[in-house]
Amino acid sequence: MELIAETIAAIRPLDEAAMRAARERHDRLTKPRGSLGTLEELGIRLAGVAGVCPPPLPSPAAVAVFAADHGVHAQGVTPWPQEVTGQMVHNFLAGGAVVNAFARQVGAEVTVVDVGVKGELPEAPGLLARKVAHGTADMTQGPAMTAAEARRAVEVGIEIARDLVAAGHRCLLTGDMGIANTTASAALIAAFTGRAAEDVTGYGTGIDDATHARKIEVVRAALARARTEPSGEADAAGRADPLTVLAQVGGLEHAAIAGFVLGAAAHRVPVVLDGVIAGAAALVAVALAPGARDFCVAGHRSAEPGHAAALASLRLRPLVDLELRLGEGTGALLALPLVAGAVRVLHEVATFDSAGVADKDAAATDPAEGAATVPAEGTAGGAAADPADGSGGDAARNRA
């Protein structure tokens, strides 16, 4: 079987027994039940990811920064020259970018992957040269990628995830670098969520209102053009093949990140998503393999409006919301200590029994719902059925 199909086939549901054990353990720890809010659901879901309770700490962690260029840059969607993509790759390798500073702060390793930077990058220690093409073509004029390029870039992401897990990493984080990639992200998000271009197209790294209006028109034009193309093998519901949509309006780094998410899920390692680029890529991954969603942790919500739309569609609640609009993996890295905290609680916090702390009345009542007695298990549901690790305020989580 070829790699993409094999990877999708290897993605299995969350382990219900491990999640049940984590839920029960949470209820015995020396804290009021539910007091860690959505971090409890996250810890439970990570037990389901690993298939064991407590799940492993997300350490060592690695952020993979996938870099690529975009033909749509020619449409004037950003004031930054395209060369900045390759220049930032060198900055990453020299340790001088924000992603490097944040990675040092949280003890994560930075891996830099050239999946589609335009032009030749000089060889440099640490650079993984996996160039599939010299950037994409302008998506307003024709497909951004050929089907073969899109598939190959997805495979690159799968291979990087596999290699990082084989090297011992227990948590993967997504990163990106590609001038103009918020335009391709908006197009992907519109295509996968059905939202209008103006609702999902933002200011990227920072543009004036006239450029923003043009960017919306560019996204609209690309989507209209893509609709006139054959949509690949549609599924039973008539939805276009995700890889075809990806090739039409996506980027090589989106493709690689989609593969990275699939690879992490297949290896049962959590993947912390960064911003709007990762959100767009995760939509591709989840359209290919719905079960991949449960292995994703939304690190943060960026300032890009399309990111909120992507997260809503993925039913993922972001851990951090700091109005970041940078990418590179920065938001995912800032969230890593929260992921670690969610897991560490399950390892280290004493139980009422072991610490000799008196539990309150065993007949728990739910203040939110009056006097209903809520059984300890089976209330929070599987994470798959749960709207994210707590995006909804379901009463089960608030049980007393």
Ligand SMILES: Cc1cc2ncn([C@H]3O[C@H](COP(=O)(O)O)[C@@H](O)[C@H]3O)c2cc1C
């Ligand atoms: C110096 C610099 C460093 C960056 N690091 C990440 N991005 C981010 O900005 C780009 C997307 O924004 P847009 O679609 O508006 O071009 C991507 O490269 C993304 O990683 C950067 C952008 C710049 C200019």
Ligand SMILES: O=C(O)c1cccnc1
């Ligand atoms: O959401 C992001 O990650 C983002 C936003 C603007 C520019 N680059 C990335």
